[in-house]
Amino acid sequence: MTSGYWDRYASHAVNTGADLASAEPFGWTQYPSHGPGPELLGQPRTALELGCGDGDAVAALAMRGVDATGVDLSGVQYEQACRRWGHIAGARFVHADVLEFLSGSEQTWDVVYSVWGAIWFLDPAVVLPLVRECLAPGGKLVFSHAPPVPGAYGIQGTYGAPFRAEPQWLYRWSYEPETWAEMLHGNGFRSIHARVESAPDIGKLGTLIVEAQRPTVGWSVRDE
Numbered sequence: 001m002t003s004g005y006w007d008r009y010a011s012h013a014v015n016t017g018a019d020l021a022s023a024e025p026f027g028w029t030q031y032p033s034h035g036p037g038p039e040l041l042g043q044p045r046t047a048l049e050l051g052c053g054d055g056d057a058v059a060a061l062a063m064r065g066v067d068a069t070g071v072d073l074s075g076v077q078y079e080q081a082c083r084r085w086g087h088i089a090g091a092r093f094v095h096a097d098v099l100e101f102l103s104g105s106e107q108t109w110d111v112v113y114s115v116w117g118a119i120w121f122l123d124p125a126v127v128l129p130l131v132r133e134c135l136a137p138g139g140k141l142v143f144s145h146a147p148p149v150p151g152a153y154g155i156q157g158t159y160g161a162p163f164r165a166e167p168q169w170l171y172r173w174s175y176e177p178e179t180w181a182e183m184l185h186g187n188g189f190r191s192i193h194a195r196v197e198s199a200p201d202i203g204k205l206g207t208l209i210v211e212a213q214r215p216t217v218g219w220s221v222r223d224e
Contacts, residue, residue, distance in 0.1 A: 026056075029144065029197055031199060044110035044111040046069075047109055048134065049069070049071065050119055054084060055081030058081070058085065058091050061090075071093075072093070073098065073118070074095075099130065105134055107134070109134060112140075114145075115144055120145040123173060125183075128187040137217070139213070140211065144197075144209045146174075146205065155173055157169060177196060180210050192210070194208070
């Protein structure tokens with residue numbers, strides 16, 4: 001995944017909110033005020049967002065007293081998040097590749113989450129083991145993104161710029177809820193709940209939402 005794709009995306013995004021009161025409330029779906037909210041995270045003391053974008057979700061958690069960190073590959077997104085929310089106690093932002101950040105981190109978090117963020121754009125075989133190791137025992141992973149296009153599963157690629165421009169592309173991994181549950185189980189997660197949240201209007205696209213927990217005791221392939 002290239003940072004240029006997300007820099008371009010951020011540069012064209014319009015977000016004029018100046019404070020939390022003008023920002024969207026914490027949610028998992030693409031529809032404002034629809035579906036579950038931060039209650040899916042439980043009551044964490046610490047939280048890490050993978051692909052935090054403009055930082056709204058990090059700020060919302062920090063305002064609730066959570067020590068919240070957001071990581072984003074895009075320098076433009078990082079600067080926007082710092083400018084909008086850097087003044088809030090408990091909210092911090094990191095400009096880094098998510099996989100490199102997770103690999104090099106010695107910290108653990110009570111929750112790791114991704115709201116239409118980096119989880120969708122990273123190989124599950126690589127990112128899930130890293131997330132598990134960065135979760136405290138009993139910690140929770142929650143993420144959301146679009147459901148897969150029927151019949152189109154696994155890695156997919158797309159260009160993010162006009163076809164006559166310098167190429168910018170990304171890959172994303174799309175699976176049915178049952179497949180996500182199997183992959184998470186195989187990577188040592190338990191208490192898995194993967195489903196598609198229906199849209200508020202019939203006929204519109206729903207939202208894939210996945211919850212999973214790192215066990216409080218050790219795990220190995222012998223547990224399978």
